[in-house]
Amino acid sequence: EAGVVQSPRYKIIEKKQPVAFWCNPISGHNTLYWYLQNLGQGPELLIRYENEEAVDDSQLPKDRFSAERLKGVDSTLKIQPAELGDSAVYLCASSSRGSNTGELFFGEGSRLTVL
Amino acid sequence: AQSVSQHNHHVILSEAASLELGCNYSYGGTVNLFWYVQYPGQHLQLLLKYFSGDPLVKGIKGFEAEFIKSKFSFNLRKPSVQWSDTAEYFCAVNAQEYGNKLVFGAGTILRVKS
Numbered sequence: 001e002a003g004v005v006q007s008p009r010y011k012i013i014e015k016k017q018p019v020a021f022w023c024n025p026i027s028g029h030n031t032l033y034w035y036l037q038n039l040g041q042g043p044e045l046l047i048r049y050e051n052e053e054a055v056d057d058s059q060l061p062k063d064r065f066s067a068e069r070l071k072g073v074d075s076t077l078k079i080q081p082a083e084l085g086d087s088a089v090y091l092c093a094s095s096s097r098g099s100n101t102g103e104l105f106f107g108e109g110s111r112l113t114v115l
Numbered sequence: 116a117q118s119v120s121q122h123n124h125h126v127i128l129s130e131a132a133s134l135e136l137g138c139n140y141s142y143g144g145t146v147n148l149f150w151y152v153q154y155p156g157q158h159l160q161l162l163l164k165y166f167s168g169d170p171l172v173k174g175i176k177g178f179e180a181e182f183i184k185s186k187f188s189f190n191l192r193k194p195s196v197q198w199s200d201t202a203e204y205f206c207a208v209n210a211q212e213y214g215n216k217l218v219f220g221a222g223t224i225l226r227v228k229s
Contacts, residue, residue: 003158004158040124040221040222041221041222042119042205042207042219042220042221042222043159043205043219044219045216045217045218048216056214056216091159093159103149103161103164104159104161104217105160106151106158106159106160107158108157108158109158
């Protein structure tokens with residue numbers, strides 16, 4: 001079974017540039033998560049989708065971050081414009097039984113460096 | 116606010132030493148508890164979990180964790196570590212009263228010397 005696939009693995013951009021990350025969850029998983037992981041810290045939830053509906057986006061900085069999961073399968077996270085403080089690893093995860101179990105399957109992450 | 120605390124950020128052990136990584140959480144209600152592990156160059160993966168029942172849970176690779184409700188703790192243990200256990204370990208908690216959002220601790224980097 002293929003795992004959660006994320007791309008790109010690494011991205012270096014200059015500040016004020018846009019950037020987008022893509023995630024393809026495990027087949028059949030209806031719940032998709034985007035997490036932010038800063039250096040030396042644990043992952044922090046940005047947004048959670050149940051199928052195509054964003055059910056928790058309270059931690060997503062909506063002035064510059066946006067996400068979509070149009071067909072309830074893969075998802076894109078966008079930052080526009082990027083700031084220096086956005087340098088981090090962006091993790092995508094999926095689960096098959098909804099958020100009440102906590103058993104998430106993670107991708108390898110997209111490491112963003114903003115110069 | 117909900118929070119998860121991991122006591123040590125870096126731990127260095129020799130092979131065959133015993134391991135205990137501390138984890139405390141701040142919720143008072145019903146919780147689900149997890150330990151995730153991230154080996155070098157790999158993705159986060161579930162090590163073990165506790166939902167209910169026996170508070171001593173066993174996971175993969177000889178790891179176990181004990182839920183002590185009165186102490187709000189879920190410490191991870193392994194009697195004898197191996198070099199291959201070198202990784203970063205994250206404690207995570209979700210609670211029904213907080214919409215079952217999974218909250219992670221800051222992680223503990225374990226280095227096992229061969």
